[in-house]
Amino acid sequence: MPWWIPFLLFQLQPPLEIPEKNPHTTAADVEMGKRLYLGRCGGCHGPTGDGGKGANLAVAVLPRAASDRALYRIIRYGIPDTEMPGSLMDPHELWQTVAFVRSLGQVPAVAITGNAEAGAEVFRNKGACLGCHALGNEGGRMGPSLSGIGGRRGAGHLRAKIVDPASDVPDPFRLVQLTTKAGKAVRGIRLNEDTYSIQIRDFNGNPQSFWKADVAAMTSEKKTNMPSYRNKLSETELNDLVAFLASEKGNR
Ligand code: HEC
Ligand code: HEC
Structure with a gap:
């Protein structure tokens, strides 16, 4: 055989x-x-x-x-x-x-030392996070929904987002928006990119590929609209806010 x-x-x-x-x-x-x-x-x-x-x-x-x-x-x-x-x-x-x-997934979890209830206060009032972010049925749409964020992201990422938002815009799966020279506008998740081309998955789930030579304009979320709170929140407020977000598992 x-x-x-x-x-x-x-x-x-x-x-x-x-x-x-x-x-x-x-x-x-x-x-x-x-x-x-x-x-x-x-x-x-x-x-x-x-x-x-x-x-x-x-x-x-x-x-x-x-x-x-x-x-x-x-x-x-x-x-x-x-x-x-x-x-x-x-x-x-x-x-x-x-x-x-x-x-x-068990990377050294950043210790959560804050008080989640106090953090909820910061989220609503001083931080005014709902101005841009949805949580459950309330809030804005300028940023991604934070419902269930504690189940998707580690505390280290959450803290980094708040004090230095541009440092941690996830590189894969970045949201991009491009317009071709022919005038076609596409928005979707970046799958891959090299010197000459970029591949995107649009929101219907279809992968699409473009030559960069055919692209007139492209923006990506790496340039974040998320403001930094580094100088706006005290260390305690920051810890509380991280504790609140980490506890937010989407059950509302
Ligand atoms: C002016 C609008 C705006 C405000 C106000 C704002 N954010 Fe954001 N935020 C964004 C945008 C836009 C993004 C998506 C781009 C990015 O990841 O940088 C984002 C991303 C995030 C993320 C990352 C989400 C993920 O899936 O990883 C977290 C966490 C976050 N914001 C928390 C907060 C908290 C907490 C506050 C209040 C203290 C806040 N944001 C206030 C616009 C805002
Ligand atoms: C050619 C690149 C490539 C290789 C090699 C690859 N992956 Fe992936 N993987 C991806 C992409 C792209 C996705 C996201 C698919 C999508 O939704 O578009 C993914 C998704 C996943 C997911 C799903 C995550 C979730 O959302 O729950 C898991 C788990 C995963 N990969 C594990 C692995 C493991 C383990 C290996 C090695 C045995 C592997 N991958 C090899 C590209 C790759």
């Missing part, structure tokens, strides 16, 4: 029942997962999972992979119609990668 037949059979076997929780989570598994990750994922998601061409993986809760099983499936099969590819690894390696990706 040719040597490759067992490999073929291995690939053709029906998908195994995938456990809900990762069965391989020892320190050695995480270490092996790290190696697999750096080789296969780091190029897109960044060595520490915080950016590049892929989604930010260094978050407390992955929006599409809340459970280990969901994460396993994403790594194995990819996300259809996106740049996220599937991976041919054996189940043990897949779980090791899952274990490492989970560890990215």
Whole structure:
């Protein structure tokens, strides 16, 4: 029998029942997962999972992979119609990668020392954050909705956004707006960009590619409209505000 037949059979076997929780989570598994990750994922998601061409993986809760099983499936099969590819690894390696990706979300969590109730006051009054941000049903639309922000972002990011907003505009998935020389206006999420071209996913979910030579104007959120509160809030107010945002899990 040719040597490759067992490999073929291995690939053709029906998908195994995938456990809900990762069965391989020892320190050695995480270490092996790290190696697999750096080789296969780091190029897109960044060595520490915080950016590049892929989604930010260094978050407390992955929006599409809340459970280990969901994460396993994403790594194995990819996300259809996106740049996220599937991976041919054996189940043990897949779980090791899952274990490492989970560890990215537990990056040294910035200690939350503030008082969330006092922070809610700062949010509403002195900070006037609702002028631009929605929370539940109230607030403005100039900035992104902060409903559930505590589940999506770590405290370090939240603090950075408030004191130095331009420092931490997430690089992948930046919102861009461009107008072509032919007059077509497109707004969407930046997927990829090089010297000559840019790829965007519009809000209907369709990827679109443009030659920069055809683009008349382009703006991106890196130039943020978010004002800095560095000199407007005391250290206590800042800590309280971060505690409030971190506690905001979208259950309103
Ligand atoms: C070619 C680039 C590329 C490679 C390689 C890649 N990814 Fe991705 N990944 C993406 C992109 C782009 C997305 C976002 C897909 C979208 O929604 O458009 C993504 C999304 C994800 C998500 C979903 C995050 C969420 O929103 O919940 C996970 C998890 C993920 N990748 C893990 C991995 C792992 C683990 C590997 C390595 C085995 C890997 N990726 C390899 C580009 C890549
Ligand atoms: C003048 C409008 C404006 C005001 C006022 C404002 N923001 Fe923002 N904020 C923005 C914009 C625009 C963005 C999106 C661009 C960016 O990320 O820099 C943003 C982004 C953010 C983010 C990042 C969201 C994410 O998904 O990571 C946080 C957190 C945030 N603001 C918190 C606050 C808080 C807290 C206040 C009040 C102290 C506040 N903002 C006041 C406009 C505003």
